Amino acid sequence: MPDLLRYALGRAGGPTGQPAVVAIDGRSGSGKSTLAHRLAALVRGARMLHIDDLDWNEPLYQWDHLLVETLTQVRADGALEFTPPAWPRHGRAGAITIPAGTPLVLVEGTGAGMRAAAGLVDAHLWVQTDYAVAEERGIGRDxxxxxxxxxxxxxxxxxxxxxAERPFFAADRPWERADAIVCGQALPGVGPEEVAWAPRR
Structure with missing residues (x-):
């Protein structure tokens, strides 16, 4: 796991006073959240930007403008204070907050690596998991x-x-822009605390 983190942070270049932004994308149930939590635990002060919060009560895959807006703010300010427009409409209080001085922002969720926001992330990890495995996980989780x-x-x-998800991915093809492909399911010889991954050639 640390080697994957080093690789991702290496894609972000040297320190600039701004957080490194790493997108973790993959189909629903692929293991994105698990990977994001494990990476975040390796960096003191890391924060996660969950697509599930950003797209809450938005039409499916019609929220690219919200991801662009939030990441543009992170890039400009090194911080974020953003209330998605659906939150107050549906009685959800609060805001998505990333404080100044955050060293790493992990953008986690289906569509995190979408083409519309590709220029706003430093590194993009695609979590690849067989559809049947993802389906079993996703339904079981829900x-x-x-x-x-x-x-x-x-x-x-x-x-x-x-x-909605399958045609979105078929059109956007985020794995083709990923910096690394991460295996989201168990493999022979890979321990529970390890992750199989490879840089995308």
Missing amino acids: IADGTNGDAEESVRFWHDWQA
């Missing part, structure tokens, strides 16, 4: 969390989401 209702509703939501 049922356990109760995020999208009961088991039947969670399965329905998954397929509705995939109806």
Whole structure:
């Protein structure tokens, strides 16, 4: 894991007084959040920008302008204080906050490496996971969390989401711009605290 972090930070160049911005993208259920939390734990003061917060109650994959706006602010100010427009409309309080002096911002979520924001990230990691594995994980996670209702509703939501996610990825093809490809599922010979990855040639 530390070698992947060093590689990603190396893509950001030398210190500039601004946070390094690393996008972690992949299909739903691929293991993005797990990877982001593990990388964040290696850097004191690292912060995560969750796409799930940014696109909350927005039309599926029609929130690219919000990602561009937030990352533009991070680039300009080295910090972020942003309330997505859907939050007050739906009674959600607060804001997405990244304080000044943050050394690393991990943009985590489906679409984090989208073409529209490619010029605003320093490094882009694509988490590759077989669809069947991602589906089992994603539905199981949603049922356990109760995020999208009961088991039947969670399965329905998954397929509705995939109806938007799959054509988005087919058109945007973020893995082709990724700096590294990370394996999001267990492999023989790779321990639970290890991660298999390779720079994209």
